[in-house]
Amino acid sequence: MRVIWLNRAEMSMRRTEAYILQEFGEIARKRFMQEVEEVSYLLEKMPELGHLEPLLAEYKQGYRCIVINRLNKLIYYIRDNQILIAAFWDCRREPKKLVTDIT
Numbered sequence: 001m002r003v004i005w006l007n008r009a010e011m012s013m014r015r016t017e018a019y020i021l022q023e024f025g026e027i028a029r030k031r032f033m034q035e036v037e038e039v040s041y042l043l044e045k046m047p048e049l050g051h052l053e054p055l056l057a058e059y060k061q062g063y064r065c066i067v068i069n070r071l072n073k074l075i076y077y078i079r080d081n082q083i084l085i086a087a088f089w090d091c092r093r094e095p096k097k098l099v100t101d102i103t
Contacts, residue, residue: 001047001078003040005085008101009074013088016072035068043076043083050076055098063102067091075102 005013013036021029042049043066050066053075057063061077063086068074075087075098087102 001044001081001083003043003083003085009085009088012090016088016090032069039066039068039074043074047078047083050074053098055095056102059102061086065089 017029017032020032048064050064053063053065056075061079063075063077065073065075071091073089073091074085075089076083076085078084087098089098089101
C-alpha cells in the first residue's frame with residue numbers, strides 16, 4: 001500500500017515541523033520527522049495498525065488514528081489500496097474540533 005498525505009494534513013505537519021525547529025532546534029526537528037517517517041513506513045506495511053477513531057466512528061471512511069510523539073496523531077483511512085492521511089492532529093486541541101476539521 002502507498003501512503004498519500006492530503007494537503008490539509010501535510011500543511012499541518014509542516015507547521016508543526018517549523019514550530020519544533022524554531023522552538024527546539026534542528027536535532028528535535030530531525031527526531032520529529034524521523035518519527036513521522038517511521039509511522040508512515042509502518043502504515044505501508046500494516047495499514048490497520050491504528051485503531052478506529054471514536055470521534056469519527058459514524059463516518060463511512062473508517063477513520064483510524066495512530067499517535068506520534070504523544071502530542072500528535074495521524075488520522076487516516078484506507079481506500080483503493082491507498083492509505084490517505086486526512087489530518088495531522090495536535091492532541092492538545094479540543095477533540096470535537098477534529099470532527100469539524102475533517103468533515
